[in-house]
Every structure is written in structure tokens, then in C-alpha cells.
Amino acid sequence: MLIILAAFFLLVGLSGRVSCSAVRSRSGYAVKDSHHVPTKWARIGEPPADHVIHLEIALKQSQFDELERHLYEVSDPDHHRYGHHLEFNEVNDLVKPAEESLRLVHQWLRDNDIGEERLSYSSAKDWVKLSLPVAHVERLLNTKYAVYKYIDGSHVVRAPTWSLPTHLHKHIDTIQPTNSFFRAVPKKSNVMPVPHDEQDMPDLSVLQRIKATNPSLNSTIAQACNVSAVTPLCLRTLYGTISYEPKVPGKNKVGLTNYLGETSNRSDVFLFLNQFRSEAAQAAFQFRIEVIANGDNQQTPNNATQLAAGKDLEGNLDAETILGISYPTPLIAYNTGGSPPFKPDDNTPTNTNEPYLVWVQYVLAQRDLPQVISTSYGDDEQTVPEAFARRVCNEFAQLGARGISLLFASGDDGVGPEGSCFTNNGKNTTAFLPSFPAGCPYITTVGATKNFNPEVVAFDPRNGFVSGGGFSNYFHRPIYQDAALKPYITNLGDQFTGLYNKRGRGYPDIAAQGQLFQTVWNGTIRRLDGTSASTPAAAAILSLVNDSLLAAGRKPLGFLNPWLYKRGYRAFTDVGSGSATGCGTSGFPAAKGWDAVTGFGTPYFPKVRAAALKSQVKLSIAK
Numbered sequence: 001m002l003i004i005l006a007a008f009f010l011l012v013g014l015s016g017r018v019s020c021s022a023v024r025s026r027s028g029y030a031v032k033d034s035h036h037v038p039t040k041w042a043r044i045g046e047p048p049a050d051h052v053i054h055l056e057i058a059l060k061q062s063q064f065d066e067l068e069r070h071l072y073e074v075s076d077p078d079h080h081r082y083g084h085h086l087e088f089n090e091v092n093d094l095v096k097p098a099e100e101s102l103r104l105v106h107q108w109l110r111d112n113d114i115g116e117e118r119l120s121y122s123s124a125k126d127w128v129k130l131s132l133p134v135a136h137v138e139r140l141l142n143t144k145y146a147v148y149k150y151i152d153g154s155h156v157v158r159a160p161t162w163s164l165p166t167h168l169h170k171h172i173d174t175i176q177p178t179n180s181f182f183r184a185v186p187k188k189s190n191v192m193p194v195p196h197d198e199q200d201m202p203d204l205s206v207l208q209r210i211k212a213t214n215p216s217l218n219s220t221i222a223q224a225c226n227v228s229a230v231t232p233l234c235l236r237t238l239y240g241t242i243s244y245e246p247k248v249p250g251k252n253k254v255g256l257t258n259y260l261g262e263t264s265n266r267s268d269v270f271l272f273l274n275q276f277r278s279e280a281a282q283a284a285f286q287f288r289i290e291v292i293a294n295g296d297n298q299q300t301p302n303n304a305t306q307l308a309a310g311k312d313l314e315g316n317l318d319a320e321t322i323l324g325i326s327y328p329t330p331l332i333a334y335n336t337g338g339s340p341p342f343k344p345d346d347n348t349p350t351n352t353n354e355p356y357l358v359w360v361q362y363v364l365a366q367r368d369l370p371q372v373i374s375t376s377y378g379d380d381e382q383t384v385p386e387a388f389a390r391r392v393c394n395e396f397a398q399l400g401a402r403g404i405s406l407l408f409a410s411g412d413d414g415v416g417p418e419g420s421c422f423t424n425n426g427k428n429t430t431a432f433l434p435s436f437p438a439g440c441p442y443i444t445t446v447g448a449t450k451n452f453n454p455e456v457v458a459f460d461p462r463n464g465f466v467s468g469g470g471f472s473n474y475f476h477r478p479i480y481q482d483a484a485l486k487p488y489i490t491n492l493g494d495q496f497t498g499l500y501n502k503r504g505r506g507y508p509d510i511a512a513q514g515q516l517f518q519t520v521w522n523g524t525i526r527r528l529d530g531t532s533a534s535t536p537a538a539a540a541i542l543s544l545v546n547d548s549l550l551a552a553g554r555k556p557l558g559f560l561n562p563w564l565y566k567r568g569y570r571a572f573t574d575v576g577s578g579s580a581t582g583c584g585t586s587g588f589p590a591a592k593g594w595d596a597v598t599g600f601g602t603p604y605f606p607k608v609r610a611a612a613l614k615s616q617v618k619l620s621i622a623k
Helices: 064-075 088-095 099-111 134-141 204-210 232-238 266-276 278-285 304-309 313-326 355-364 386-401 479-492 531-551 561-566 605-615 617-622
Strands: 029-034 041-045 052-059 127-133 146-150 155-158 161-165 172-176 254-259 288-292 331-336 372-375 405-409 444-450 470-476 504-507 510-513 517-521 524-529 579-582 585-589
Touching: 029 172, 052 099, 052 134, 064 088, 064 386, 064 561, 088 386, 127 134, 134 161, 161 172, 172 386, 232 313, 232 510, 254 313, 254 355, 254 531, 266 278, 266 313, 266 517, 278 313, 288 355, 313 331, 313 517, 313 524, 313 531, 331 355, 355 386, 372 531, 386 405, 386 470, 405 531, 444 531, 479 504, 479 561, 510 531, 524 531, 531 605
Parallel strands: 254 331, 254 372, 288 331, 372 405, 405 444, 444 510
Antiparallel strands: 029 161, 041 146, 052 127, 052 172, 146 155, 470 504, 517 524, 579 585
16 A cells, blocks of 8 residues: 555654643643654754745534434445435535634634635635744644654654644644644555566466457456466456446546655556557546646656656556556546645755645545545554544545545555554554554455465565554444454454454455556566555456446445445455464454455455345335
8 A cells, every 4th residue: 555545644852752841831722632753753853934834724524423424324225315425515514614613713813813815725614724834833833843754764844742722622623734744755655566586477478368458258267367467357357347348437437546746657557558458558548637736747757766766656556457457437546746836945855745635625625526536545543643533534434425435555564564563652562553544434445365266365575565454543443343343353362462452443344456466667567566456456346336336327336334344245255364464473364254454355246246236226216
């Protein structure tokens, strides 16, 4: 998983902790939020006085509980409202802030010499946006910003503790960028290149066979697949989409997200499709790229620095995988950068904005969206303050209520990377490390498998890739998971007790192939591992399910999980071997039924399609 979403996130002393003396006392103010600086980040100095912070103020949404009720009702196959998704204006009416909240926030800003003419808003006015010099923001939030450097060399400007007037605490959920250390760098990616090994590559005769343009619809999995080179032909055969011809392309669409410096290179996508699905080759020049907040869309060859960084590996993988499976379904790629334009300086050479926030606000303002959107970006949950994580998750719920299926990668480090499995609460307790937004209850999270008969949990010792899974520390287990997760946790017994949250939202929900994907990058074929591969693969398959539903006059799947956990799981192929190793342990094991490494398993299109159509029979009759 790209460790982005985009596109959708006061320190003193050597410890990186905030002392009370670091920020002067201010009458009427109290700390609103505080978050420890994660490991691998170091404070390196103060930002320049003229550094500009692009502040986002999240006002409390007036009726989110009501929105959540609607979300679950329209997503529950047993509810009479199933499939009756909300419209753009209906969602905005439920999340807009109370008039009192807007009035009080405007008054506070005016008291700090910030007039309303300097403000901009989200479509529902639940986010207020403004740009200010860092010194002004420090006074506004009674805080102190500093520059922090990550071990990969990226920088952010952050304030781990910030305050508000006490009367505003109940009106504001969060303000960013302040204390979120979600890594805003181009390679927050779970895409993992496989070291080149000629002995492990398929020979020329195999490559010629797997590039077949019009393979027999009766090809077996053994004939279509090779363990060293996963291609669209293999995925279409394995998951049963090869004989399906999309009926309503255009009415049905699929999307992907690229963040901070990534795009999908059309020349590479063309070479890939020409090699592995030639009838789709022209789609490389037809899919839409929407550039958000100065996102990257460089279609010229990468320079030496970009090549060394692997620029566009993720963007190419996503576009090639989706078009290779779901063609001719139209694809939209959302390339999200920072907002507004970022001006680097000696202390802050990289963009410090929260990409998920920029992306989700953009798509929430659009009335016409793809019915399925794939995102391969994430980070450790504990790098994100809980208040901010909850608010971003709530934004995803709005898309679900509108009938959009959001798929996110589960991560590539099993239950946590070796040597990093410690809490970020100042105690450094050994613990598994759940991912964000994988643990958000309003999205569908995708793990990875390998091999074909049978599929097993994906792992690759050559690059350390292990399909991720676990339980959120921020989000409680939603009701729709109770029946599936309780037996799994019971069967674990005392194993891993104290290392994970037994009451947390478990993930992933489903899985798909995620290892040794053939990908064209920089004009050459590379092999890639990651839930960054499995997520677009699953998205493409589910997009074809939506095509079938829409062609039959039904509604798209929308927020998948209530249907999945109640009925749809029977259409997925269970994965019973392997585990999410990590943190010096064997990690959560695959098991019969749901498990915390492959969810309910992999989608078999004919069964998923039939189950989805059957679930909407009553809806069709009602119409």
C-alpha cells in the first residue's frame, strides 16, 4: 500500500516532548489536542518566520449520527432502504455545521484579525480554510511549530500540542496541519519492487503465452497463470471476469488515487496494455486524469532523481491493473498534490499538507463520481491524531452514503515492521501497529494473496513484503463485524494478548492477488508486490459487478461492508493458509471464515455478481 488517500494528515528538549513552558499561557485557552511525535521523526529547528501554514479547521458536523444511520440503512441488504443512496445535497445538509458553530468560529477569527474575506469553505461549510504566516497561527492556536525530519529525509512543519478558547472545544473537531505526522512524501507506498533475478523470471515462451490477446475463454488457471508473472489474463481467469463484457461503460466508472508526486504514465500504460491486453491499448490515452491542488501529471520521461525514487511505480501499477481487468469501463485517476502551491525553503523542502484531506474534500464537492475508488496509500495509525483520524473517516462515510465503494490497501508489513512495534504514547510498549485508514469502519480494506490453487497469504522474503492485517486502536468494532470477528478472536485465545485491541475494528475485509504483478515502468517490465496491487485488482472486479447491477436497472454496491458481512462473504473464496507475520511474531493467522490477514478471501466474479443481483431483487420489484 502506498504508505498516501490523498489523497485521502511545542516541542522542546531532545525527547521531542512538549513542556508546559514551551508555550505561554493564554487566558481562556485550553489544550484541545496533543499527540506524541512518532519514532523516526526528529525535531531539527524552527520554521522561517514567513513560512505559510495552510490551515484547515474542521467544524463539528451537526448531524453526523443521522448520516451514519442513513449510511447503514442504505447499505444493509435486509433494510427496505437498501440501495437508496443519498444525493449530494442530502449529505451536505446532514454534515453542515450548526449556525452557532460558524458564528463563534468567525468571531474568534475576527478577534485575531482574520476577516471572512480571507476564508474559503468545503461544499458543506464543515471545513474552514485559510493561509497564515506560521507566527500568526502560533498565536491563534497558542502553540509552537517546529520542523521535523523523517528518516527518509522528508520534512513537515508541525505543532504536537495546540489549544483553543475553551468555548470552542465543542464546536471544532480538529485543526490541521498541527499534530498529524501522516507522511506527506511521494513514496508513502506499499508497492514493493522485487529484486531482479533471471532464474526466477518466466522464459520467453511463457511470456508469449501470457500476452495472448484473445485467449480461449476455457483456459484453465494453470494455463493462464504463472507464479512468477501475474498478468491481466491470469487475474481475469482466476477471478472469473474473462468472459464478461461490460454493458454500461460510461454509466459505470472506476477511480484510483495518486498522491504527492505520482501520476499514471500514459506511455507506460500503453506499452503494458499492448503487451497484455492489446484490445484495451488505446485506453491508455483515453482515461481521465484530474489534477487536484497542483498534483503531478508529468507525462515526459523521469529524470535520474525521479527514476532513483521509483516515481510513478504506484500510479502505473494501479492504472495498468484496473484497465487490464475492467476495460472498457472508464477510469478516472485523481492526482492530488498540496494546496495551495508549496514554496520549498532550506528548512521545509517538501510539502507539509495533508493529502487525504485535500482529496476527500475535492471529491465530496463533485456530483458525478466513479462508483468504486481504489487507494493504495496509508501509514501507521498512531502517526495520526485520533481526532483527525476520526474526522477523515467521517468524510469517507459521506461518500459511502452516496453509493461510492472506497477500497484501501491493508499494508505490507503484516502486524508491524520488525524493530518498530512500539506504542507512540510515551510508554514505548511493545504492540502490533494497525494502519490508517485501513481501520476506518466506513471503507473496505483489501489484503493480498499469492499462488493460485489454492491462494495463500502473500509474503515475499526477497523484499520483506507481508500482507497487512490487524485491529484498530482508534475505531471500535462495528456491529456488522460482530458475528464474524468474535469467533476468530475467541480461537486466538491468549495468543497476542496485550499486543492488539480485541474490541477494535478488524481488517482487512477481503483480499486479492498481490504478488509478482507484471508492471511496465520507464518502458520496461518490472515485478511488484504489495496490497497496492491487490487493491486496484479488487476494485476492478467490483466495478464489473457494478456494471452488471446498473445494466439490470439496479443500484451500485455502495458501501460494501454491511452486505459483505451479512450475505456477500459466501461469494468469496476463503484463504486458509499463511499469516500476517511481523513484530517478531507469527502474526494473525488465516482461518476458515473471516481472518485478520485476508478477510473473507478473494472475489469470484460470477458468484459475487449473482449474490449482488439477488440482494437487490426486492429493490428491483419495488421500482
